Amino acid sequence: MKDDHKGFSTTSSWEEFSKRTGIPLPSTPKIDRSLFSDSEIKCFESYFVSLCTDLTIYNQLFGTDESISVLNEFNGFVFKRIQRSFLEKICLKISCLMDPAKAGSNDNLSLLRFVEKAGSPELSAVYDKLYKDYESTGIKIWRNKVLAHTDLKTVMGKFEFKLKLDADNINRMVRDxxxxxxxxxxxxxxxxxxVTLPFGSDGNSFVSRLRKINSENNA
Structure with missing residues (x-):
């Protein structure tokens, strides 16, 4: 009996899929990934996941007018300071990841370290665009003048700069x-x-519990 399905493959590489279907492969930088240390990649990923976790909690707590209203009703003074602390922490982590590959003779675990190691013009172009977006937010200046150092002219209001700290800008930058x-x-x-957080321990659950407390207090 002839096997009509003979030669049918259920799996294939991206290259085989492209040849079979005629769909062109997406343009991606050619990178020798053997240049990267697995331990450095894992360390970098761990740091980035920490950033994404903070950003996820921030979005859940302060991402909507409704949740902010609940927090303000419970204790607006405290939660405004918590919101500020979250922003500072997130922006500091973003700045660290956008640092130069080296600081003097010391290596930095930054994005540029991996981009330079890759030696890919395409990857460098993607990074350059990301860095311009980063600079345009004012986070770099804020970190250098205020968060990491207390620049006298800045804190006295004699040096002004624009800071674009809306959630959309930060989320877009982290996505990029x-x-x-x-x-x-x-x-x-x-x-x-x-980041998917444990049910009941995420920001949405926290806001929900505060909403219930607010309702009980207003009853």
Whole structure:
């Protein structure tokens, strides 16, 4: 009996899929990934996941007018300071990841370290665009003049700069950073920047409990 399904393959590489279907492969930088240390990649990923976790909690707590209203009703003074602390922490982590590859003779675990190691013009172009976006937010100046150092002229209001700290800008920048990391690791992979937190321990659950307390207090 003839096997009509003979030669049918259920799995294939991206290259085989492209040849079979005629669909062109997405343009991705050619990178020798053997240049990267697995331990450095894992350390970098751990740091970035920490950033994404903070950003996820921030979005859940302060991402909507409704949740902010609940927090303000419970204790607006405290939660405004918590919101500020979250922003500072997130921006500091972003700045660290956007640092130069080296500080003097010391290596930095930054995105640029991996980009320079890759030696890919395409990857460098992606990074350059990301860095321009980073500079345009004012986070770099804020970190250098206020968060990491107390620049006298800045804190006295004699040096002014624009700071674009809205949630959309920060989320977009972190998304672009993740896209660059995916290009370095495996361009076939799309990694979400929103971290799935344990049920009941996430920001949404916290706001929900505060909403219930507010309702009981107003009853």
């Amino acid at each position: 950073m993740q896209d660059l990391i995916d290009l370095i690791k495996d361009p076939r992979v799309y990694t979400d920047t929103e």
